[in-house]
Amino acid sequence: MSLSAYVHIPFCTHKCEFCDFAAFAGLSHLETEYCQIVCQEIDQRDTSDILSRKLDSVFYGGGTPGLITISNLSLIHNRLLEKFGTNENCEVNLETTPHAITSEKVKGWIDLGINRLSIGVESFQDDELKAIGRDHTRKQAYDGIATALENGVENISLDLMYGLPTQSLDSWKNSLNQLFELSAAHPQIKHFSSYGLHLANNSPLYSKFPKDSSHYPGDQSHEEMFLLLLETAREAGFQHYEVSNFCKPGHQSRHNLSYWNNSEYLAYGVSAHRYLGGVRSSNWRSIAAYMKDYLGCETSEKIDRETRMKEAIMLGLRLRKGLDLVDFETCFGVSLLDKFEEPIERLTEGGFVEIENDFLRITDRGVLVSNSIIAELF
Ligand code: SF4
Structure with a gap:
């Protein structure tokens, strides 16, 4: 990794x-x-x-x-x-x-x-x-x-x-x-x-x-x-x-x-965000607070399975090659196409997403409204 x-x-x-x-x-x-x-x-x-x-x-x-x-x-x-x-x-x-x-x-x-x-x-x-x-x-x-x-x-x-x-x-x-x-x-x-x-x-x-x-x-x-x-x-x-x-x-x-591949990363300094061991955490934005207590002023969230799935959808769809549907199913035991059959069909008919070689991707037209598309799959 x-x-x-x-x-x-x-x-x-x-x-x-x-x-x-x-x-x-x-x-x-x-x-x-x-x-x-x-x-x-x-x-x-x-x-x-x-x-x-x-x-x-x-x-x-x-x-x-x-x-x-x-x-x-x-x-x-x-x-x-x-x-x-x-x-x-x-x-x-x-x-x-x-x-x-x-x-x-x-x-x-x-x-x-x-x-x-x-x-x-x-x-x-x-x-x-x-x-x-x-x-x-x-x-x-x-x-x-x-x-x-x-x-x-x-x-x-x-x-x-x-x-x-x-x-x-x-x-x-x-x-x-x-x-x-x-x-x-x-x-x-x-x-x-x-x-x-x-x-x-x-x-x-x-x-x-x-x-x-x-x-x-x-x-x-x-x-x-x-x-x-x-x-x-x-x-x-x-x-x-x-x-x-x-x-x-x-x-x-x-x-x-x-x-975007949802890998782990370290982060240091004021306001820096990290993702390690299934926990996302971030240092506060105040430089005074950071410099006074650099380990104490942070917010953290354990990422549960549901959130990991949402993140995988959001990050995968930001990539222009799209979200790997086979990887997603292997990782979460759920078929994205089954779970979101109706919105995916509708978005495909509207020309906003397409499926190619087991990847679900946002089309050029869809990129402009990518946030709304991703919200449909949450
Ligand atoms: S203040 Fe300007 S130069 Fe500094 S981080 Fe913001 S955008 Fe960049």
Whole structure:
């Protein structure tokens, strides 16, 4: 069974106006102490049952892990290596904003063993970046990508968002064109993620552009944006392997696949979520609480059979290859087709799902309403 580790680094230069993550600006003075505490958490969290297993992937997410010093990142990474070790070809991913990338940092990351960089570009349009409260420009995105490439990063993933205020179908097409031109010129860009904007009720963006604001693309434009994304990604040689993720053949995010395959994973840092021994648990979102009591401030839930079945359905259907019906029956002793005969028949007739080679998968048309489809099978 594969084993992954997620480490949450919550520091950012600026809080983007749409962001609902445990990410904090203005707290960089806590960086060294925070990283030392993460090391203590790695040391002290009980993982005695899995110490014989090595890591297949490590993901530094945030926040902006690209911001912290190489020495602080090394502290954490070396602690993970000492405790668990890694399997050959372990994927070690670091998330960063483009303007946090410098030559010195990239060299340090590569020396440390970071072998995949995930860069939050979000849009190649300055007015859209401004509208969602990013603190970088299109030029800084290009510069950051160029610095990563010049200094030898071999595996890059870019993040783009759609459904943004001020965004139009044309501007989205333009951003996609820029992405695919970059990936054609630089085969190191092997992956991208593309998420529709999720507008959190408590976000500053919500106050600036309320849900009903005419600055957002309407439902029809949103659908057209998604279909354009699918069409142009395929033309550019990317496979759509998960609802929001695309890769060149063979370059799926190994770490994220471990989530979608419902494998076990470790997690450290404020707000980090883990799944081990049939228990999902998460550290609280308060950095003050985490730093004061990193083992005490967590919420946990034992995952019973019914919940495991629901999770298997939800995660399996997010993958574009679909849910393996034979595996599901072997695992739970229940045929999904029998259990949900009526909704599956209805969704198939509506063109939202299809069955192929014993996999139940959501169609392109269905992806846009995937949450509703999954809800029908709960
Ligand atoms: S850089 Fe990323 S994590 Fe940080 S505030 Fe912006 S969206 Fe959130």
